[in-house]
Amino acid sequence: xxxxxxxxxxxxxxxxxxxxxxxxxxxxxxxxxxxxxxxxxxxxxxxxxxxxxxxxxxxxxxxxxxxxxxxxxxxxxxxxxxxxxxxxxxxxxxxxxxxxxxxxxxxxxxxxxxxxxxxxxxxxxxxxxx
Amino acid sequence: xxxxxxxxxxxxxxxxxxxxxxxxxxxxxxxxxxxxxxxxxxxxxxxxxxxxxxxxxxxxxxxxxxxxxxxxxxxxxxxxxxxxxxxxxxxxxxxxxxxxxxxxxxxxxxxxxxxxxxxxxxxxxxxxxxxxxxxxxxxxxxxxxxxxxxxxxxxxxxxxxxxxxxxxxxxxxxxxxxxxxxxxxxxxxxxxxxxxxxxxxxxxxxxxxxxxxxxxxxxxxxxxxxxxxxxxxxxxxxxxxxxxxxxxxxxxxxxxxxxxxxxxxxxxxxxxxxxxxxxxxxxxxxxxxxxxxxxxxxxxxxxxxxxxxxxxxxxxxxxxxxxxxxxxxxxxxxxxxxxxxxxxxxxxxxxxxxxxxxxxxxxxxxxxxxxxxxxxxxxxxxxxxxxxxxxxxxxxxxxxxxx
Numbered sequence: 001x002x003x004x005x006x007x008x009x010x011x012x013x014x015x016x017x018x019x020x021x022x023x024x025x026x027x028x029x030x031x032x033x034x035x036x037x038x039x040x041x042x043x044x045x046x047x048x049x050x051x052x053x054x055x056x057x058x059x060x061x062x063x064x065x066x067x068x069x070x071x072x073x074x075x076x077x078x079x080x081x082x083x084x085x086x087x088x089x090x091x092x093x094x095x096x097x098x099x100x101x102x103x104x105x106x107x108x109x110x111x112x113x114x115x116x117x118x119x120x121x122x123x124x125x126x127x128x129x130x
Numbered sequence: 131x132x133x134x135x136x137x138x139x140x141x142x143x144x145x146x147x148x149x150x151x152x153x154x155x156x157x158x159x160x161x162x163x164x165x166x167x168x169x170x171x172x173x174x175x176x177x178x179x180x181x182x183x184x185x186x187x188x189x190x191x192x193x194x195x196x197x198x199x200x201x202x203x204x205x206x207x208x209x210x211x212x213x214x215x216x217x218x219x220x221x222x223x224x225x226x227x228x229x230x231x232x233x234x235x236x237x238x239x240x241x242x243x244x245x246x247x248x249x250x251x252x253x254x255x256x257x258x259x260x261x262x263x264x265x266x267x268x269x270x271x272x273x274x275x276x277x278x279x280x281x282x283x284x285x286x287x288x289x290x291x292x293x294x295x296x297x298x299x300x301x302x303x304x305x306x307x308x309x310x311x312x313x314x315x316x317x318x319x320x321x322x323x324x325x326x327x328x329x330x331x332x333x334x335x336x337x338x339x340x341x342x343x344x345x346x347x348x349x350x351x352x353x354x355x356x357x358x359x360x361x362x363x364x365x366x367x368x369x370x371x372x373x374x375x376x377x378x379x380x381x382x383x384x385x386x387x388x389x390x391x392x393x394x395x396x397x398x399x400x401x402x403x404x405x406x407x408x409x410x411x412x413x414x415x416x417x418x419x420x421x422x423x424x425x426x427x428x429x430x431x432x433x434x435x436x437x438x439x440x441x442x443x444x445x446x447x448x449x450x451x452x453x454x455x456x457x458x459x460x461x462x463x464x465x466x467x468x469x470x471x472x473x474x475x476x477x478x479x480x481x482x483x484x485x486x487x488x489x490x491x492x493x494x495x496x497x498x499x500x501x502x503x504x505x506x507x508x509x510x511x512x513x514x515x516x517x518x519x520x521x522x523x524x525x526x527x528x529x530x531x532x533x
Contacts, residue, residue: 003479006472006530037471038488038495038502060501062471063531107471 005064005098013067019074021056030118034106039065043073043114047122050080057114062107068096069111076115084119087112131427137511139164139419150481153516158302158330158460158507159485160352163412167355170415171408181404183381193407200410201397207417208347209338210364214396217363217370218410222329223253225348225363226296228376228400229325230257234294236374240265243291245322247271247279247308248497249301252490254327258296267291273497277304277454281312288316294323299331303489303503305436305457307331314343323369329353333420334459334509335429339364351409355416360409363400370396377402428510432459435508435517442521448533449524452503460507462489465524468531470504476530480523 026044033040039061046054055077057069075095076084092112093100100108137143142162145152154162174196180189182197204216219225234244244258248270258268269292271284279297288295295317300307310326317324326344331337333354339347346369351360365373375382375393379402384392393399420428439461443449448466465473470486477484485505488495495501506520527533 003476003530006476011531036487038492039469039471040501062469062475064471104471104475 002099005100005104007098009071010063010067010098013070014063017057017066017070019056019070020058022058023054023056028118028122030114030121032110032114032117034061034065034110036103036106037062039107039110041065041069041110041114043069043111043118045115045118045122047081050082052077052079052081052084057111061110064100064104065107065110068092068108069114071096072111072115081119081123084115131423131431131510133431133511133513136164136423137513139166140511141165141168143511147481147483148479153480153482153519155482155484155506155508155512155516155520157333157509157512158353158505160358161333161355161509162511163355163357164416164419166419167357167412167415171357171412174408174411179407182407183398196414197405197407197410200414203414203417204362207421208332208362208364209340211340211367214367215364215370217365217397217400218405219348219361219363219400220359220406221253221350221352221361222251222327222348223257225346225361226253226257226325226327228363229296229346229348229365230260232373232376232400233323233369234258234261234266235264238264238266238293241267241291242293243267243269243289245269245271245284245287245292245295247273247284247297249273249279249304249306249491249494250296250298251302251327251329252492253329254296254298255493266293270493273304273454273494277301277452278306278456279308281309284313285316288320288322290320292317292320292322294325296325296327298327298329299337300459301454301457301491301494302330302460303452303462303491303494303498303505304454305460305462306454307456307458310342310344318343330459334425334432336425345369351413351416354413355419356413357409360406360413362413367396370400375399375402379403381405423510429458431510432508435512435514436461438514439506439508439517439521442517446521446524448528452498452500459509460505462503462505464500464503465527465533467533468527470502472531473504473524473527476527477520477523480519480526482520482523484520 023044027047028045031042041059043057140162178192180193182194201216274280314324323345325346328347328349332349347364352358382402450464452462474486
């Protein structure tokens with residue numbers, strides 16, 4: 001457990017998240033919380049067919065959970081649902097580039113969990129309608 | 131009270147975390163254990179272990195005796211009338227479930243009300259929610275802005291429908307001590323059953339069930355120097371006798387037929403399966419330890435530490451104190467612009483352990499208008515120097531977040 005997790009990039013995303021906000025005509029709104037600390041993350045997505053057109057988040061939480069979701073969104077903007085389905089936890093942690101202690105993994109991965117839940121619910125709804 | 135000498139009894143306090151001596155300020159979550167308790171458990175397994183209440187060989191006799199002696203120790207500790215009133219449970223949370231499931235589910239009906247407070251721990255909220263499916267209403271007494279319970283509101287909310295009042299003796303966030311004798315009297319005058327959550331009070335002050343005249347008291351061993359997974363439900367005998375068992379199976383029966391059974395006497399009626407003898411032995415030793423030091427001394431020591439912490443924290447820019455005016459044993463706070471998890475994580479770098487998060491009291495968090503808080507809590511082994519180190523280290527948090 002080291003303080004290196006609070007490096008410049010993380011703090012910059014935490015203090016000025018570029019992807020925070022809402023989408024008025026979102027296709028999917030996905031929300032979850034971390035029962036350990038009560039952190040909440042909500043992600044709103046507008047799809048263009050199979051591709052993410054627009055994506056925003058809002059939430060309350062620690063620097064790690066909120067910076068992580070902002071970094072995640074930068075990484076997956078414009079990707080297809082298949083690419084997101086195949087985007088693994090390990091890929092994301094590698095992208096974050098910080099060593100996360102076991103107890104804080106949930107903070108770092110909350111955004112990814114919310115995103116995947118949202119994408120799957122979008123797929124479910126689309127399958128039903130076709 | 132010689133704190134330096136007490137500290138020598140706690141092996142874990144010699145540990146280093148990130149090359150710093152451990153400063154453990156999370157005893158309201160769980161306390162550390164003295165070597166006396168650790169050794170008592172070790173000795174039990176090395177010398178006496180057997181399944182109690184079951185056979186007639188010597189070890190079984192010894193294990194049974196140790197288990198029942200621990201119960202007698204608890205009887206005296208909280209001034210209950212007899213062994214039948216002391217049920218060993220896993221923790222306060224389980225005790226609350228026994229009250230709700232074995233008493234309230236059978237005795238309350240549609241239109242009845244249970245009165246709780248907004249400062250309750252989840253253990254004294256969630257079990258009661260079960261009653262809603264029977265049409266029972268749960269009501270919550272608010273706190274005043276100074277963090278103390280609003281007694282006027284409590285009186286206003288009592289009605290002929292109020293069948294149970296269940297209140298924490300001491301808040302695990304605000305540190306405030308509720309006027310439990312007064313609430314008990316109001317409850318009984320109203321004909322309501324009176325339940326006390328003693329998880330935060332029994333470890334550090336004299337709690338006398340005869341004096342507070344509660345119908346039930348629940349507390350956990352692990353917050354008072356004993357191991358995890360041993361706790362106590364005290365209940366008045368005449369009430370416990372009328373209740374159905376909570377868990378069913380072995381040891382809690384008198385006779386088992388293929389399709390029906392009769393129940394064992396109190397207290398065993400509520401203790402199904404092989405009991406936690408090591409836990410009871412540990413609890414008994416913990417009580418000896420606390421009584422030797424004197425709970426009055428423990429309480430006084432915590433008062434001194436709390437006062438010192440508040441004085442020091444008041445000078446830290448950006449710190450907002452959230453604990454109550456009359457709070458003791460803990461200081462809950464908020465640091466402007468920094469989430470409690472980040473505070474706790476950065477303090478850990480200096481070997482300091484504090485609690486962060488919602489404190490298992492989400493309704494209270496909402497009432498206070500915060501999502502989470504940081505909490506430093508104190509016990510008999512903590513020192514003013516540790517508190518100084520904790521407050522000084524908040525500067526590291528600010529440095530990281532450039533506040």
